[in-house]
Amino acid sequence: MEEENSLIEQRKANLAALREKGIEPFANKFTPNETCAGARENYEEGREVALAGRMTAFRTMGKSIFLDIRDGSDRMQVYAQKNALGEEAFEVLKKLDLGDFLGVKGTMFTTRTEEITLKAESFTVVGKALRPLPAKWHGLSNIETRYRQRYLDLIANLDVKDVFYKRSAIIREIRDFMHERGFIEVETPTMQAVPGGAAAQPFVTRHNALGCDFYLRIALELYLKRLLVGGMDRVFEIGRNYRNEGISPRHNPEFTMLEAYQAFGDYETMMELLESMITRVAEKVVGTLVIEHKDSEGNVTRTIDLSRPWRRVKYKELIREKGGDDWFDISPDERRQRAIDLGAEIAPDYEDFEVTNGLFEKLIEPTLIQPTFVTHLPKELIPLAKLSPEDPTTIEVFECCINGQEIAPAYTEQNDPVAQREALVNQAGEEQQKLDDDFLTALEHGMPPAGGIGIGIDRLIMMLLGQESIRDVLLFPQLKPKSEG
């Protein structure tokens, strides 16, 4: 990026040498008639093919050369002989650098070591690499370079590439699933005048022509509910949320969320939806319901069994399990002390329900490795859901935890505009959702009862693919820019 080094100068010299011979190393066009994988599948001795790819290995044998080219599908060995290509072309080939893009025409054959190989009859240089690629054997392991220059990571580490191919397959399966269930996919504003639907710090941006600030959305919820009011009974959106908060192995400032709303459903409808969706995606993309997470040495560190049915348990039961049967009978001060004694970090300004929730988030959630629907959370925690008739201090919601993380919350959505306004106005705790009057106006026009769910797609993918950091399922995780000089 900065000053030249000798490796780059060498490659530039090779580029100039090619041009001097009248060869344009960035040829405008070479059209392969097959992929490397296709050529392997359709192998037939003597079959003529044209393949193109990046040269990733180069083994000269005097008057013959073995080299590898790689495209998006696979690798293919190419065999080049001096007397087949002609002396001039052979000399050109010898001056190519690892990383150059090459088109090769020739015929397929099998070497003595039984490797399917393309015997070159002609080749075209279609893209010259002026910088060296990471070493082929040690690969690229510097974490910062892997994230800043993800393209190098994708070239050097095939398992990284596999993660992102699978990420694509997972999202595609999810879309197919939702469409089969009669949901339609919509797109709602990412720039919002009132950032609602969650209580997170937003990013602010400025619209010059309108002369006002907008917020990047922190949730999709309130716009999708407007669509329920409008008669779109089953809607979903897969989109980016932005939260101006800390970065960690489980948090990136922008992350992908799926939210779905189904009119005349409730939180139990959403349980069935989530179980069906995730088990299907796991079977189709990962090929199993038993997910193994491994450490860097390949030892299995945890096994997640997604077989149905998943555990269902009430929030208060889990709290009593961890905090004692009398947890809800003792005084708030005693609860605070007990939470601290148990090892939960409790800030001095926490209100009583936050103390209990601290116990849940710090000491219970991380232990929920197997899929678990935690239901009936205290009403103070979520203002957008309906109270539970059997216990009106709680709401009809679940948080689905897998792999020690919250993967998906779902509610029986509040559709009473008066109760909704009250819940938003009277929110307890530090963080509050902003009051979105346009949303409340929409509710006053009548929203059907509905079940709604939000699925953290990145965390879901981490769980399914055994990745320990959200950065390893995001192609370009957020990093601080390198300062100049």
Place this chain on the structure above:
RNA sequence: GCCUCGAUAGCUCAAUGGUAGAGCAGUUGACUCUUAAUCAAUUGGUUGAAGGUUCGAGUCCUUCUCGGGGUACCA
């Protein structure tokens, strides 16, 4: 934000406070079935940046930059 660990050749890594090194790739040469090709020779460094201590600093100290982990914030 706080705590902590780290940054050495293109890549992966060494180097008691005492001459900055290895493998790979690169360069030159040999070789028409190699595939981490092999063999021979060889180039390559402002040790993340700036100061300081010392006869002497990659190594010790201070500040800064970037990154990893933890923690706080994230209903």
